[in-house]
């Protein structure tokens with residue numbers, strides 16, 4: 001399984017091949033490391049998010065955003081041209097071809113398992129054992145989105161307070177980065 005996660009120190013997108021024997025995630029850019037959540041991978045199967053230990057995960061097609069739509073739009077525009085030139089066979093052919101292409105792509109594109117809380121992605125065998133994880137649920141997603149917004153607010157407030165405290169004291173000590 002491969003984990004795609006966001007380094008909290010330098011914001012790099014890191015990719016790490018994970019297994020039960022791996023004990024930590026390490027950022028290739030800044031060297032930040034953190035232990036892999038205990039029990040997140042059991043018998044080569046994903047049981048929880050290896051980054052934050054949350055068991056709320058969802059699956060979606062690992063499909064580039066907009067690709068399916070782009071195929072439909074291109075198919076429609078090309079068929080319109082054939083329609084304009086009064087070529088009904090080719091008009092239908094292009095329409096059906098784009099629909100079939102979309103269907104086939106959707107069917108064979110692999111899935112990616114994503115953590116609701118930290119948005120870490122997990123790909124590869126064992127990332128959705130036995131179809132354990134369901135597609136995105138709006139209610140759960142919204143709960144975690146609110147949680148992320150609150151956490152971000154707290155972080156920026158703490159940073160602002162540290163800044164103003166440092167300015168008040170006019171101290172040579174650097175304000176804390178976090």
Ligand SMILES: [Zn+2]
Pocket residue numbers: 007008009010011012027028029030031032
């Ligand atoms: Zn980093």
Ligand SMILES: [Zn+2]
Pocket residue numbers: 049050051052053054115116117118119120
């Ligand atoms: Zn997570």
